[in-house]
Amino acid sequence: MPTYSNTDTAAYKNVWVFCEQREGKLMPTDFELISEGRKLADELGVKLCGLLLGHNVEGIAKELGGYGADEIIIADDPLLEVYTTDGYTKVICETVEELKPEVLLFGATNIGRDLGPRCAARLHTGLCADCTHLDVDMPLYMDFLKENSTLPENRLDLIAKHTVKVLGEDHDTTRDLKMTRPAFGGHLMASIICPRFRPAMATVRPGVLAKAPFDQAKADAVAINKVKANITAADIHEDVKEVVKAAKKLVDLVGADYIVSVGRGISKDVDTGIKIAQEMADVLGGVVGGSRVAVDSGWLSPDHQVGQTGKTVHPKVYVALGISGSIQHKAGMSDSEFIIAVNKNPNAPIFEVADYGITGDLFKVAPLLTEAIKAEKAAK
C-alpha cells in the first residue's frame, strides 16, 4: 500500500496563490486571487505568498504586495519564460514539497486549468475546479450558506458543528478550506473540502472575487523570496512553436460596469439587433455581450459569451435583449447589481432574475430605452 507524505496536515502552513503571467504581464485574476488569499490567510493566521514563475519577472512582483501578499516566491529561469505544462508542474510541485503551503490557489484560466490538475495529481491531493466562493472561517461560511442556499435549519446546524465523517471517522473541519462551486450546469452548488491531504487546491473562476484596493506602502514592503528552479530542457516534452495574441481586441466583459447582451431574439435582423445593443452600450459606457446562441450562431465572437460556459459577470447594469434566461445563461449574470430584461414572451425565465422587465419587441423597445437613458444622463 502506498504511503503519502502529505497526510501530516499540521506540517503545512501558509496560503499560496499561483500568479500567472503571460508575456511578462500579470493576469487580472492574480489580483483577485491575492485579495481573496489575504482574507483566507487572515482566517488561518498565516502568511500569504504569491508564487511567480517566469523569466525576468521580479519587476512585476511588487504590485502583488499592494493587494495583500506578504511574500512573493519567484522561480526565474529562461525555460519558464513561456508556459509549458511540464516545466511549470515540475517547478511548482518541487517548491510545494519543499515549503509546504496548506492552501494553493490558481486562477481558472485555460492555463490554470491545464496546470492545476496536473500538479494536484502529482502531489496526490484534492483540487476543486472553477470555484466561485472560498471560506475557512466557519461563522463566515455559515453566513454564506444562510444567504445563498435553501438548506433547512437542521442541516445548517449540523454543518456548523465543525465535525464531519470522513471515511467513517470524525474529522474537524475548522481549518479546512471550504471550496464552493456550481455543478450540473448551475442547478446545484457544492462545497468541497480536502480533509486528509495538503495542500488543499482550488482553481477559482476569474471575475467572481472582488479585488482589494491597491496599497502602495504594502507593495513596497512585500518580501521577495527567490527559489531555485530545478529545470532543464530535457524535463519539458512540449515544444512551443509560437504564442499568438488574438488580432482583434477581445471584449472585456468581466471588467465591464455595463453590459448589453443579445440572444436569439435578434435573429430576424442580426445586424440591426447588434447595432441597437451597441448604441445602448455606448450610451451607458459599456460593452455588448451575448448568449451562447448568439455566439454559436456566429453573430458574436466567443469572448462575448455570458454564462456557465462563458464569462461570469457582475456589472452595475446588465440588459438582456431577446434572451430567454436559461439556467446556464443565468449562472453567468444573475449576480449583476441591476438587471433589465426585454423579451416578447411575458413568461420568459429571464424575468425571474430581472429587477425590471419589459414585455415587448426588442427592436422597438431598446432604441426607446437608449433615448430615455441618454435624456436622463443629459439632465444630470
Next chain:
Amino acid sequence: MKILVCVKQVPDTSGVVAVNPDGTLDRASMETIINPDDLNAVEAALQIKDETGCKVVVVTMGPPPAEGMLRELEAMGADEAYLISDRVFGGSDTYATSQIIAAALHKIGIEDDDVVMCGRQAIDGDTAQVGPQIAEKLNLPQITYVGDIHKEGNKITCKRMLEDGYMTIEVQTPCLLTCIKELNEPRYMSVGRIMDAYSMPLTVLDNEALKDEPLIDPTTIGLKGSPTNILTSFTPPQKGAGTMLEGNGAETCQKLAGIMADKHII
C-alpha cells in the same frame, strides 16, 4: 497506431433537472447524453482514422447502461469499446477517476504512436481535470483546449486555445489531448453501422480485471481514493422576482431610465 478516446455519459443538464429535497441530483429522472466535448474528441479521432486508417478505441467509466453509448460511438465509426465498471469505482472524485482510467488505458496498452483524446470537460461536473490527471498518471505530455490538430508520423502539432489567443505546441506521441467544441462538427451515426455496432468488440473492465495494474490500489480508487469530500451540496435560492413594467412604449422606457437615475446607477 490507435487513438484511445475517453468519453463520459452525462445527465442532460440543459433539460429538466430534478433535485432531491436533500440537495442531491435526482439522476434517475434525467435523460443521459454523450458529453458534448467528448463527441468532438471522437470526431477528431475519426478524422485521423479517415486519413490514416488507424484504429479508434472508445473508453468510458460508468454504470453498465453506458454500454448503449459505446454502441452509438461504434456506430459513428469507433472500432472497439471498453467499459470500465465496478461498484468499488463508485464515489471517485477526479483524482481517483483518472487513476482508474489511466490503469485501464495502461491495461489496454499504449504504444509509441498512440494518442489519447478526451473532451475538454464534462457538463455534469465541469471540472476539466480528468484529462490532465490521466496524462500525469500515465506520464504523457498533454495539450489541453485543443482547437486544431496536425499529425505527421509521431509528431502532433496542436493549437491550445487561450482566452486571448492561442499557442502552437508540438509533442511526440504517445500524448494526451483535450478537445474543445470549436475543433470540429461531430458526424452522425452511420445507418449502415448501427446494426453492426452490437456485434463489434466491447470489453468490460471491472476491478478484477484491473486489480494487478500498479495504479490500482484500495487507497487510490473510489471514495477512499478520493482526496476531496463533499461537505454539503445545496440549491441556490431563487432571487425574488422583480417588477414587470406596464407597457413597452417611450413612457415605460422613460420611467425605467428615471428609476436608474434615482438609484444613481447611470
